[in-house]
Amino acid sequence: MPFSASFIIEILGTISFTVSGVYSALQKRLDILGVLVIAFVTATGGGTIRDVLIGVTPVTWMRDLTLPCVILITTPATIIFRKKVRDYKITLFLFDAIGLGLFTIIGLQKGLSVSLHPAVCVVLGTVTGCFGSVVRDVLLNQIPTLFRTEIYATPSIAGGILYFVLLPVVDKTVVEVICIIFISGIRIIAFTRKWRFPSFL
Amino acid sequence: MPFSASFIIEILGTISFTVSGVYSALQKRLDILGVLVIAFVTATGGGTIRDVLIGVTPVTWMRDLTLPCVILITTPATIIFRKKVRDYKITLFLFDAIGLGLFTIIGLQKGLSVSLHPAVCVVLGTVTGCFGSVVRDVLLNQIPTLFRTEIYATPSIAGGILYFVLLPVVDKTVVEVICIIFISGIRIIAFTRKWRFPSFL
Amino acid sequence: MPFSASFIIEILGTISFTVSGVYSALQKRLDILGVLVIAFVTATGGGTIRDVLIGVTPVTWMRDLTLPCVILITTPATIIFRKKVRDYKITLFLFDAIGLGLFTIIGLQKGLSVSLHPAVCVVLGTVTGCFGSVVRDVLLNQIPTLFRTEIYATPSIAGGILYFVLLPVVDKTVVEVICIIFISGIRIIAFTRKWRFPSFL
Structure with missing residues (x-):
């Protein structure tokens, strides 16, 4: 994927994750x-868990301060304009969906870069895209919403599998773009149609 | 310990840990x-914490996919047959006890392999055998049962100490077998006699 | 800072952190x-998180058993004398404040030793000094008090920044002493005057 596009999505995704963190904390x-x-x-928890599990340390946000700066600016801005920010709910949801796609592919490729099995890379992509919210919920003393209310990790997993299906037959940059669109797309459809997994008992 | 015996116990222990995880999650x-x-x-949390703390990364379950596969098969099977699985409570408890023994010794030996002090190796053995349930309880938003209701970590600690007492005088394979039997045995006795530690205040 | 002074403060700080952990657990x-x-x-959680994030493994307490021994002695002593220990509340608070100062500077210097950006080093200092209580609260199933009731991390952050302001102009040992006194001092003043940050919503 062209670097500049990837860079812009990374920032938009981080803004969206940060805003969601701020709202959860304010509650x-x-x-x-x-x-x-x-x-x-x-915003950084998923990538941090991934880096620690595969041994890429110091973890990413310590070596490239772009995203920490984005978080440091977004957080007070969200607190101050917290009533206005709500009007941009749909925009933020779109940033979040496209961020999920990008972060999944970034995580998956980090797994490949240390020669892990494709199945493990799919897991790492999902952890990168989804587990920031798990750390947030653990710190806020609530059961991770990832585990029960919404279809959030599934697009990540499906997109990760699609990546390895397409990789042998399509150019790598094209695969990346397709997978990010695929993940964001499923996420948006799942959300708007209120798809849910069954729970048991 | 002969590789094949160790391998079978590892799988049985993992099945038992997985089933216990599934039941906790279903609740x-x-x-x-x-x-x-x-x-x-x-099933993997204890070993993962151990690997991260001693810096053996990518963590074990990323490099050998046997146990992840066992978990991936056991989980849906347990969900589907969740009423029948309950009839095997005693069998699963025995798997769990013997798994605790094996995982403790595996963890302890990983500590030795990076030249840590015997006391730290005993801690690592205990972490490997017992801390999966701690991560589970943290994610499920409850105080770890390890810290209050049952004698679970004590057999692990006692068995770890026994390992270093016997090692200078007995053959290594024999020490391993003795310690696994010892840990499983105390665990079973403690459970059936409902031993408990006092709590205070 | 002279090694012996640093060593004594490290032990006093650890005693204080341990006692606070024991009281939280007893409740x-x-x-x-x-x-x-x-x-x-x-007592060790902050430093452990720091070591794992920057990849200094096996983590510090596994390689130097001094502090684990201090904890192992302090814990039963605190349980047994738990009514008497309360009379030393002010002494323990002073140990805690000075420990916060020292642990912050130790953490910050660990970041420098792996060539991280000063801002990241300030974060690492704060994590070292403050995040043991976060792990404690997560395990005890409560929202970390660090995030809401007291000004605890702020002296750490301020002292970390002061470190980098003074470093180019003053001798390193002097900077260390000034920063530890500064952090402890603000912590004590903030506590006695019941300073608080606002919360929102």
């Missing part, structure tokens, strides 16, 4: 620092 | 993906 | 092992 009445930590963890 | 009404993540984390 | 009616794990995690 629990945290102070400024608490809100900042939760926002940071929501 | 919290998670969806399929949530149940799978909890089952996975219950 | 949740954990058994002996649970209390020990919580005490251990409170």
